[in-house]
Each structure stands twice: as structure tokens, then as C-alpha cells.
Amino acid sequence: MAKPPLSMKPTGWFQVAWSDEIGAGDVHTMKYFDQEMVAWRAESGALTVMNAYCEHLGAHLGFGGKVVGEVLQCPFHGWQWSQQGRNVCIPYQDRPNRGRRIRTYPVVERNESIYIWHDVEGREPYFDAPDIFAGFNDGSSADDYYPQQRLFRAGLELHPQYVLENGVDFAHFKYVHATPIVPVFTRHDFAEPVSFVDFTITFEGDDNQKIEDIDSRVEAINGGLGIAVTKSYGMVDNRTISAITPVDDSTSDVRFMVYIGRKPSKDPQRAEAKAREFGQEVIRQFEQDIHIWSHQRYSDPPALAPDEYEGFTAIRNWAKQFYAAPQKG
Numbered sequence: 194m195a196k197p198p199l200s201m202k203p204t205g206w207f208q209v210a211w212s213d214e215i216g217a218g219d220v221h222t223m224k225y226f227d228q229e230m231v232a233w234r235a236e237s238g239a240l241t242v243m244n245a246y247c248e249h250l251g252a253h254l255g256f257g258g259k260v261v262g263e264v265l266q267c268p269f270h271g272w273q274w275s276q277q278g279r280n281v282c283i284p285y286q287d288r289p290n291r292g293r294r295i296r297t298y299p300v301v302e303r304n305e306s307i308y309i310w311h312d313v314e315g316r317e318p319y320f321d322a323p324d325i326f327a328g329f330n331d332g333s334s335a336d337d338y339y340p341q342q343r344l345f346r347a348g349l350e351l352h353p354q355y356v357l358e359n360g361v362d363f364a365h366f367k368y369v370h371a372t373p374i375v376p377v378f379t380r381h382d383f384a385e386p387v388s389f390v391d392f393t394i395t396f397e398g399d400d401n402q403k404i405e406d407i408d409s410r411v412e413a414i415n416g417g418l419g420i421a422v423t424k425s426y427g428m429v430d431n432r433t434i435s436a437i438t439p440v441d442d443s444t445s446d447v448r449f450m451v452y453i454g455r456k457p458s459k460d461p462q463r464a465e466a467k468a469r470e471f472g473q474e475v476i477r478q479f480e481q482d483i484h485i486w487s488h489q490r491y492s493d494p495p496a497l498a499p500d501e502y503e504g505f506t507a508i509r510n511w512a513k514q515f516y517a518a519p520q521k522g
């Protein structure tokens with residue numbers, strides 16, 4: 194893939210791991226936004242994500258760094274760094290180096306994910322990462338769903354914006370996902386950094402059905418470019434999270450999570466097995482999209498059909514706010 198014409202350093206919340214990958218005392222190494230980073234969990238459970246290099250002589254804290262209580266200790270000379278990235282101890286001096294600081298990232302743990310706030314200008318978060326349950330204001334919680342099912346694909350050549358544009362791309366459902374009829378959008382709200390798209394869609398029946406007769410809806414909340422959560426209800430009951438995080442100038446990690454709704458059942462084991470199957474089917478559909486995205490070249494300006502103009506223009510204008518420099522095109 195050619196390098197996308199869109200910046201791979203957009204502002205917003207982005208998933209960097211799952212919470213259960215980093216236990217108390219663990220130091221986890223990763224690279225996002227072209228930065229080597231570590232995520233480490235203190236004994237108290239507090240999670241810190243910071244740049245990986247020690248400000249002393251540059252050791253990588255992910256290779257031998259050790260959690261000591263509430264701080265991270267460098268493997269090279271034992272300097273200790275706080276959850277704010279401050280040096281709090283030089284073991285062979287009577288005071289720490291108060292001036293130096295390792296860059297830390299605002300972090301939230303939500304829906305079993307670890308999200309960091311990334312902003313090239315270092316601004317504090319100015320919108321919230323969407324919650325797959327609370328975000329829909331319907332009183333739901335994880336207890337109403339079977340355990341989360343996951344997909345992880347590392348280092349794909351795609352940009353997060355491709356994935357979000359899928360949400361207004363009514364025409365692809367029939368071709369990529371084999372829906373019998375084209376879905377109809379009932380809401381496009383791109384006024385704020387957190388945007389909303391609702392539509393009516395079915396995966397069943399033939400192409401003679403009328404969309405007005407279909408009771409199968411999807412509501413999507415896009416928290417910036419990095420995270421989208423969806424709620425499907427009516428004929429099906431599931432929720433999904435897609436989270437796309439740039440690794441470097443041309444690749445992203447893709448994470449996708451599915452929750453299938455619990456139903457009362459005489460045979461809970463069978464019901465759970467069925468839910469697993471449904472979940473795998475939803476993941477399979479997402480992989481159909483990944484197959485397209487990971488070979489796509491961003492088209493700008495695109496050749497749009499008249500009916501596509503409104504949705505794509507709205508989402509592309511909305512997306513511009515997450516890039517520091519004006520996008521060309």
C-alpha cells in the first residue's frame with residue numbers, strides 16, 4: 194500500500210491492549226504512533242502507559258523494567274519512575290531528578306479494553322471514549338451479554354478512517370456482507386467529536402422485502418477515529434467494538450469485539466455455544482471488510498454516486514478535526 198494521504202497521527206482515544214493482558218506487576222511493551230511505549234500495572238492495579246525510554250541514559254523500560262509497588266524501576270541503574278512519569282528515586286543519590294519526565298498518556302480502561310488518548314500537540318482529552326453499554330443509555334450492562342469475543346489483527350496496511358467510513362457506506366453491505374437489500378440510514382449526526390449513525394438493516398430474507406417492514410436496527414457511536422461501538426437490536430441482539438490504532442506511518446492494529454445478548458434458555462450450555470457461533474459469524478463479517486480495507490487506496494476526492502454524497506461528505510468533514518495539519522485534497 195502507498196502511504197495513506199491521511200495522517201497516521203490523529204487525535205483521540207485508541208486501544209493499545211486488553212485489560213486482562215496486563216496484570217498487576219506486568220510491564221507490557223508496544224509500539225503505537227511510531228513511539229515505543231510501555232504499559233505497566235502497579236500493585237494497586239493502577240495502569241500507566243508511557244514512552245518506553247528511560248530519561249537517564251535511555252534504557253528501554255520494557256526490557257527488564259520492574260514494577261516496584263507503585264513505581265516502575267529501570268533495569269539499567271535502578272532509577273524509579275512514577276505513574277506521572279516523574280523520577281522519584283535515584284538509588285545512589287539523596288534526591289531524585291525532579292526536572293525530567295517521561296511522557297505519559299491519559300488512559301482509561303473500559304469494556305475490557307485499554308484506551309490511550311493521543312494528541313500530537315499534547316492537549317488533554319476533550320471528549321470521552323464511548324462505552325458500549327452506558328453509551329446507549331438503555332440500562333444495559335455486560336451481564337446482559339455472553340462473554341466478549343475478540344479478533345486481533347496486527348500491522349495491517351489500513352487507516353482508521355477507512356473503517357469509520359464503512360458506517361455511512363450503505364452500498365457495500367450488499368456486496369461485501371451479502372445483505373439482501375440496501376440498508377437505510379435513519380440518523381447521521383456529525384456535530385461533535387463523538388458522532389452517531391443509525392440504520393435499518395437485515396441479513397435475512399430475499400430482495401423483495403421492504404425496508405419499512407424490517408425490525409432490525411443498528412446504532413453506532415464513533416468516539417473519534419479510533420473507536421466505534423454498535424448496538425444491533427430487533428431481529429438480532431449484539432454489540433460490537435471496533436478499535437483501530439496506528440502503529441507507524443502505514444500500518445494499524447485492528448481489534449474487534451463482539452457481545453451476543455443473553456436469552457432465557459432451558460439449555461444454557463447450548464445457548465452459550467450458539468452465542469459463540471453467532472459471535473464468530475459477526476467476526477467473519479468484519480473480516481470481510483478487513484479484506485477490502487487492507488488493500489484499499491484512499492480515494493480523494495472519491496467518485497461518489499449522488500445518494501452517497503451526503504454521508505461521505507459529512508463523515509469526511511467530521512474526520513478533519515482529528516488531524517493537526519490540514520489534510521490535502
Ligand code: FES
Pocket residue numbers: 247248249250251252267268269270271272
Ligand atoms: S538508563 Fe534508566 S536508570 Fe539509567
Ligand SMILES: [Fe+2]
Pocket residue numbers: 359365369370482
Ligand atoms: Fe462492513
